[in-house]
Amino acid sequence: MYRIGQEEKEAAARVIDAKNFFKVNDGLKEVEHAEKEIEEKFGCRHAIVMTSGKAALISALTALGIGPGDEVIVPAYTYIATAMAVLAVGAIPVIAESDETMTLDPVDTEKKISKHTKAIMPVHIQGFPCNMDAFCTLAEKYNLKIVEDACQADGGSYKGKRLGTIGDAGALSFNQYKVISCGEGGALLTNEDILFQRALIYHDSSAVSFFGNQMDSFSESMFGGVEYRTNELNAAVLRVQISRLDGILADLRRVKKTIMDSCKDAVSFIPSNDIEGDCATTLALRFDSAAEAVAFTEKVTLGTTIPINTGKHIYKHWTPVMEKRGAFHPLMDPFKMEANKEIIPDYHENMCPKTLDILSRTVYIGLNPDMSEGDIENIIREIRK
Ligand SMILES: Cc1ncc(COP(=O)(O)O)c(C=O)c1O
Numbered sequence: 223m224y225r226i227g228q229e230e231k232e233a234a235a236r237v238i239d240a241k242n243f244f245k246v247n248d249g250l251k252e253v254e255h256a257e258k259e260i261e262e263k264f265g266c267r268h269a270i271v272m273t274s275g276k277a278a279l280i281s282a283l284t285a286l287g288i289g290p291g292d293e294v295i296v297p298a299y300t301y302i303a304t305a306m307a308v309l310a311v312g313a314i315p316v317i318a319e320s321d322e323t324m325t326l327d328p329v330d331t332e333k334k335i336s337k338h339t340k341a342i343m344p345v346h347i348q349g350f351p352c353n354m355d356a357f358c359t360l361a362e363k364y365n366l367k368i369v370e371d372a373c374q375a376d377g378g379s380y381k382g383k384r385l386g387t388i389g390d391a392g393a394l395s396f397n398q399y400k401v402i403s404c405g406e407g408g409a410l411l412t413n414e415d416i417l418f419q420r421a422l423i424y425h426d427s428s429a430v431s432f433f434g435n436q437m438d439s440f441s442e443s444m445f446g447g448v449e450y451r452t453n454e455l456n457a458a459v460l461r462v463q464i465s466r467l468d469g470i471l472a473d474l475r476r477v478k479k480t481i482m483d484s485c486k487d488a489v490s491f492i493p494s495n496d497i498e499g500d501c502a503t504t505l506a507l508r509f510d511s512a513a514e515a516v517a518f519t520e521k522v523t524l525g526t527t528i529p530i531n532t533g534k535h536i537y538k539h540w541t542p543v544m545e546k547r548g549a550f551h552p553l554m555d556p557f558k559m560e561a562n563k564e565i566i567p568d569y570h571e572n573m574c575p576k577t578l579d580i581l582s583r584t585v586y587i588g589l590n591p592d593m594s595e596g597d598i599e600n601i602i603r604e605i606r607k
Pocket residue numbers: 273274275276277300301303304345347371373374394395396397407408
């Protein structure tokens with residue numbers, strides 16, 4: 223989260239004064255407005271605001287009917303929640319390499335497709351857009367679904383379309399560390415009416431049929447699910463954050479472009495699938511060797527990260543996944559389910575060497591939309607030295 227202030231305070235106060243936090247109401251209807259505002263800004267038919275980005279991923283997979291017996295391809299470089307969402311629906315995450323753009327490698331993805339594969343989850347990690355044309359082609363060729371994990375990429379785009387709206391369904395996150403935040407929160411995006419119906423039922427299964435007329439026009443019947451319902455307080459803050467989103471992205475992109483233009487003769491940057499749509503939260507430099515990347519971080523006085531050191535974002539550190547503990551109850555554990563017995567993977571630490579090599583040769587510098595000219599000049603000077 224980059225910007226927050228008086229407007230968010232006033233939005234929260236408005237809800238507290240109204241004394242109604244429940245999503246379905248005849249008063250402020252903050253959740254309903256937030257969803258409409260996301261649909262308009264993102265250009266998609268349906269948005270469901272819920273408790274988290276992972277909740278949105280699980281709801282999307284559920285709505286697509288993915289479960290035991292199915293494989294879902296996820297990138298080797300993503301937050302553990304992507305793979306855990308697959309396990310939560312009883313399916314098996316198949317881990318594919320990430321490429322030079324830091325995002326899921328379409329070539330390795332195709333190699334990992336089997337007769338059990340049901341979906342691909344491209345993750346727009348660090349706000350870097352995935353090669354969505356390639357994944358749409360694969361999805362068509364092999365009859366697969368696409369669930370875009372845009373949790374780190376609120377508002378970014380690929381060839382003019384907002385990330386999260388290109389596949390069958392997508393997920394945004396509004397936790398503390400995202401482009402915009404309402405404390406905790408997420409949104410499921412989809413253009414498919416039937417996926418919307420199933421996700422709405424699943425994410426609020428104890429209440430959706432009892433409050434308001436939410437299911438009046440539904441063709442789907444009620445089924446058992448979970449409770450990921452959001453509330454008016456989060457939605458009120460989120461609405462202000464949504465109104466800030468494009469301004470934040472424009473300033474991040476200006477900062478990133480200024481630095482890249484001024485340094486392109488001195489260093490290499492990672493390639494992008496769509497630099498215009500990149501959220502620009504991160505400047506990513508590419509070196510020929512891990513040693514050069516380390517040497518760079520030791521020379522500059524900037525805050526730098528080598529992504530190979532980011533732990534939870536790399537498959538080999540996803541301990542419950544790697545050690546195949548998919549659930550507490552053995553009968554609910556996808557790694558022990560009868561339906562999955564033919565697809566139990568052989569995960570091991572060095573299974574995605576290309577990703578590990580790329581992560582070790584990359585250096586991140588975090589950007590901020592409110593960096594001053596002096597801050598920007600300092601980064602340029604440090605990189606160039
Ligand atoms: C790539 C990715 N996917 C999913 C999530 C889950 O989002 P949340 O924390 O809102 O559940 C995150 C959160 O950090 C993420 O970075």
